Amino acid sequence: MKNQIQRALKAGLVFGIVTIFLFLIGFPSTAADLLASLFRNKTAGPVFGLPPLMFNLLVFLGLIGLWAGANGSHADKEQADDPWVPALIGGLIAGLVHGLLVGGLALLIGTLDADGVKISAYLSALLPAAIKLFLLETPPMQAAVIYFILMTLAGLLGGLLSRGIPRGAWQTRGKAAWSGLQEKISRQPLVKQARGHRYTRYIVYGILILLVFLLPLKAGQYWNYTIGTVGIYVLLGLGLNIVVGLAGLLDLGYVAFFAIGAYTVALLTAPQPHHLMWSFWIALPIGIVLAAITGLLLGAPVLRMRGDYLAIVTLGFGEIIRILSKSDVLTSFTGGPKGVNTIGTPILFGKPFNASAFVYLIFLAVLLVIFVTNRLQNSRVGRAWEAMREDETVARAMGINLLTQKLLAFAIGAAFAGLGGVIFASRNLFTGPEDHNLMVSINVVAVVIVGGMGSIPGVIAGALVLKGLPEVLRQLEDYRVLVFGALLVVMMLWKPAGLIPSARRKLDISESGVTDTPQEGREA
Numbered sequence: 001m002k003n004q005i006q007r008a009l010k011a012g013l014v015f016g017i018v019t020i021f022l023f024l025i026g027f028p029s030t031a032a033d034l035l036a037s038l039f040r041n042k043t044a045g046p047v048f049g050l051p052p053l054m055f056n057l058l059v060f061l062g063l064i065g066l067w068a069g070a071n072g073s074h075a076d077k078e079q080a081d082d083p084w085v086p087a088l089i090g091g092l093i094a095g096l097v098h099g100l101l102v103g104g105l106a107l108l109i110g111t112l113d114a115d116g117v118k119i120s121a122y123l124s125a126l127l128p129a130a131i132k133l134f135l136l137e138t139p140p141m142q143a144a145v146i147y148f149i150l151m152t153l154a155g156l157l158g159g160l161l162s163r164g165i166p167r168g169a170w171q172t173r174g175k176a177a178w179s180g181l182q183e184k185i186s187r188q189p190l191v192k193q194a195r196g197h198r199y200t201r202y203i204v205y206g207i208l209i210l211l212v213f214l215l216p217l218k219a220g221q222y223w224n225y226t227i228g229t230v231g232i233y234v235l236l237g238l239g240l241n242i243v244v245g246l247a248g249l250l251d252l253g254y255v256a257f258f259a260i261g262a263y264t265v266a267l268l269t270a271p272q273p274h275h276l277m278w279s280f281w282i283a284l285p286i287g288i289v290l291a292a293i294t295g296l297l298l299g300a301p302v303l304r305m306r307g308d309y310l311a312i313v314t315l316g317f318g319e320i321i322r323i324l325s326k327s328d329v330l331t332s333f334t335g336g337p338k339g340v341n342t343i344g345t346p347i348l349f350g351k352p353f354n355a356s357a358f359v360y361l362i363f364l365a366v367l368l369v370i371f372v373t374n375r376l377q378n379s380r381v382g383r384a385w386e387a388m389r390e391d392e393t394v395a396r397a398m399g400i401n402l403l404t405q406k407l408l409a410f411a412i413g414a415a416f417a418g419l420g421g422v423i424f425a426s427r428n429l430f431t432g433p434e435d436h437n438l439m440v441s442i443n444v445v446a447v448v449i450v451g452g453m454g455s456i457p458g459v460i461a462g463a464l465v466l467k468g469l470p471e472v473l474r475q476l477e478d479y480r481v482l483v484f485g486a487l488l489v490v491m492m493l494w495k496p497a498g499l500i501p502s503a504r505r506k507l508d509i510s511e512s513g514v515t516d517t518p519q520e521g522r523e524a
Contacts (some may be wrong), residue, residue: 001405004073004086004090005090007072008073008090008091008092008093009072009094009097011068011069011071011072011090012093012094012097012101013101013142015064015068015094015101016068018103019061019101019102019105022302023134024125025125026130028057028060029130029134031060032057032133033403034451035059037055039040043296044412053295054136054389057134058136060075061102061150061154062150062154065095065153065155065158066154066155066161067100067157068151068160068161069090069154069156069157069161069479070091070159071094071158072093072155072159073086073087073088073089073094073162087160088156088159089159091155091156091157091158091159091162092156093155095151095152095154096150096151096152096155098151098155099148099151099152099155100148102147102148102151103143103144106134106140106147107139110131110135110139110140110143110144111140112304113131113140116186116187119131126486134310137253137413141366144314153425177253213360215359216360224356224358225349225355226358226467226468228355230463230464231359231463232362232420233443233447233467234366234447234459234460235419235420235423236254236258236416236417236420236447237444237448237451237459237460237462237463238370238373238416238459239254239257239369239415240444240447241373241421241454241455242376242385242409242413243493244445244453245386245448245453245454245502246382246385246454247385247406247409248390249310249406250307250308250311250314251274251311251441252311252312252315252318252442252445253313253317253318253319254318254413254440254441255318255321255322255417255437255438255440255441255442255444256294256298256318256321256436257294257295257414257415257421258323258420258424259289259321259431259435259436260287260290260291260414260417261287261417261419261420261421262422262425263334263340263421263425263431264283264286264287264421265283265344265421265422265425265426266335266340266343267333267340268283268344269283270341270343270412272331272335272341273332273335278344279344280345281346281348283344283422284422287418287421289418291414291415291417291418291419292412292414292415294414295410295412296407297315298314298414300407302314315441318436318441319438321436322433322437322438323433324434325432335432336432337432339431339432339434340430340431340432343425343426343428343430346361352357358423369416369419370456371383372412373456376412377454379406387404388400388405446462446466446488447459447462447463448462448467449498450465450488450491450498450499451463452498452499452500452502453502454502455502457499458498458499460500461499462498462499465488465499466488
């Protein structure tokens with residue numbers, strides 16, 4: 001029972017802090033608007049005697065209260081003969097703590113607002129309209145009591161709904177239900193016939209590709225730009241996935257190869273500073289080859305380094321490239337701090353590419369890189385990289401040439417980054433030193449880690465989360481990055497192996513119970 005009470009207190013405290021955080025960034029008001037769009041009741045009359053937005057706000061907070069109560073009431077059936085008792089106690093305690101925190105916030109905000117304090121001067125999201133909505137158009141004390149009662153009842157109801165079910169039981173039941181549904185569908189004659197046909201998989205892939213290619217026609221210019229950015233980070237993530245995820249070489253200067261590709265197409269196709277104005281299609285392979293050569297030049301002197309030492313050296317290399325491109329001494333060659341403008345775009349059948357056409361080009365590049373990566377991963381080269389990642393000594397004893405394999409990993413990863421840099425610079429018609437700072441490398445590393453190291457679908461999922469989710473959260477304006485960071489922390493606690501880990505890594509993690517780490521990182 002003591003553990004149950006501690007768990008309930010912790011759940012109430014955590015969910016109370018989360019609710020306060022959401023209010024301070026103005027998310028409850030945004031959630032009320034989103035629910036109004038979902039329920040289509042924004043312009044409707046009162047709901048249960050309440051204005052629609054106020055009703056939606058209470059529904060949103062009530063759902064959080066249910067979650068808090070359910071989370072605080074989980075109990076182990078082996079330790080409790082009657083699961084209803086810990087469920088009731090846990091839900092009630094979690095709801096009480098949650099209600100005290102939310103009610104206290106309402107009382108504090110209401111009192112400050114009544115005293116004439118301009119809260120929006122300190123927290124821009126807390127406009128008078130948002131405060132009025134949060135206080136339910138009532139005095140502060142009355143709003144605090146309402147929230148206390150709401151969260152307590154919601155927590156108690158959440159505990160009752162959970163009925164003391166152990167943690168993970170819902171997930172187990174969900175998997176069982178999903179497996180049963182899959183088995184039922186697979187027994188259908190049409191499904192059996194389709195699964196037995198050798199072309200079914202290709203037909204499904206073709207339909208998915210067709211749907212993806214139809215997407216830019218329906219999306220506007222803004223979303224096409226966002227989709228293109230996600231695609232470019234997929235290219236970068238797949239390249240770094242070879243270096244880090246497969247070969248186990250921690251590279252924090254990956255942005256250098258991205259910059260090589262971008263500056264190559266810029267200097268060869270732009271009117272300034274060299275007046276070359278070559279075709280994009282000629283500059284494209286040159287940028288890829290130069291990036292690959294740069295990867296070889298970087299890989300050669302650092303082959304004996306591992307872990308943190310390798311990360312520091314590659315980090316320094318990335319910063320050297322950025323500083324050189326920003327240097328006043330090389331302004332006549334690289335454009336200096338101002339960068340290079342009016343970069344040439346692809347021209348096909350006499351027509352330059354627009355935003356939608358660039359999305360198609362990025363899609364084709366992603367498909368090509370996925371194909372190459374998949375073939376490499378399932379080849380002898382890919383198995384050699386994985387062996388080298390796990391244990392270099394054993395890999396050398398097996399006859400694997402570590403020098404060749406490391407250089408190959410650096411070169412191929414750099415080539416993919418160069419491809420992304422060429423497309424990035426041409427799409428934006430500009431590139432400069434600030435486009436190739438350290439945060440690009442950090443973001444690409446995060447794409448690989450969040451998605452799942454060594455996993456191609458994981459890289460795609462990581463790019464969608466890291467580059468697509470912030471745009472979905474744009475309604476939060478100044479706080480969207482803060483919310484995104486909080487969601488990222490929660491996600492990494494929930495899925496430490498990544499969103500879609502590779503089968504090998506997932507097996508290692510499930511057996512060890514901890515996040516697997518390449519040997520290089522452990523030795524360092």
